[in-house]
């Protein structure tokens with residue numbers, strides 16, 4: 211039998227590593243998960259609480275808006291409060307239009323931030339554009355900070371776009387407006403990176419992003435940007451949207467780009483449901499990297515989808531309980547049980563396929579399906595370890611999972 215080679219992720223694109231407050235982005239480092247607050251940064255209490263929540267959920271870098279004097283003045287206070295809570299999380303300042311002034315007027319803010327994010331389309335108009343961009347870069351040099359040059363489709367440099375459109379129109383076989391817009395995004399990022407380097411900022415202090423809102427545009431733009439530069443790249447779909455649409459679009463776009471070996475840090479920009487949890491975007495980003503096999507953050511709980519063989523919802527509830535339990539405990543367990551993030555748990559709905567699946571997991575249970583005897587075989591490391599019966603099957607299984615974790619990971623094996 212001849213077996214053709216299977217398709218695996220492409221080798222990671224080689225990029226220049228950037229140190230963001232102790233978190234390495236690019237240069238072969240694991241793809242970093244980041245997120246952004248939606249609090250008013252001037253509200254120190256609310257911002258500290260949300261940064262802490264995002265960090266606890268697994269965000270390795272958190273970006274905050276710095277849009278006015280009050281926000282800039284709050285940044286060092288936020289940094290201090292986080293440190294007093296023992297949270298060593300790099301904070302990124304997101305600046306638009308007056309970033310150069312805010313950084314100059316608030317040196318403690320410039321010092322407290324681990325990175326400055328600049329959008330070349332929102333840095334100033336006409337002759338101010340390059341001047342104000344350079345002023346921010348000079349601040350980054352003075353304070354030894356990296357920057358992200360973050361181009362955004364919605365605020366693209368209109369002068370550059372118009373020039374490219376005019377040149378294209380004069381071309382004998384013009385490209386589509388969509389292609390020219392994609393090209394303008396890439397050129398805006400590369401031109402700004404070149405200007406930053408000419409100003410004296412080292413390449414290992416520059417991360418690039420080029421965010422758009424359509425999946426195919428994102429894939430096209432990043433594929434080309436990756437081909438033309440070796441800067442570390444931040445991936446993200448802008449305005450991904452709410453609920454499942456935002457998750458699916460982000461996963462589809464970034465999954466394809468990551469599979470091609472491109473991307474050093476990701477953010478999933480989900481529009482939260484009213485009153486929804488901002489940490490959701492962190493969990494989705496982690497899950498994307500984990501299901502693709504690039505990183506492990508939390509133990510995986512495999513659950514069957516259910517079918518006509520089980521009309522009970524017990525297995526769904528148990529899978530949810532176990533998953534919530536594992537995620538809630540991870541901040542503590544990361545230190546206490548080294549390697550626990552690699553744990554695989556299976557919760558299956560009946561004994562037709564359940565035992566087979568359970569054997570593939572580290573610990574798995576097959577709950578009784580409709581008409582099956584009320585017994586739930588449990589498998590540990592591929593072998594049957596016992597059978598649970600009675601009304602407390604779920605609780606008993608939770609105890610078994612906890613015991614397994616203690617025995618296997620408790621001594622750091």
Ligand code: SF4
Nearest residue numbers: 514516517559560563
């Ligand atoms: S494990 Fe059983 S209940 Fe779950 S999907 Fe398979 S056959 Fe259906």
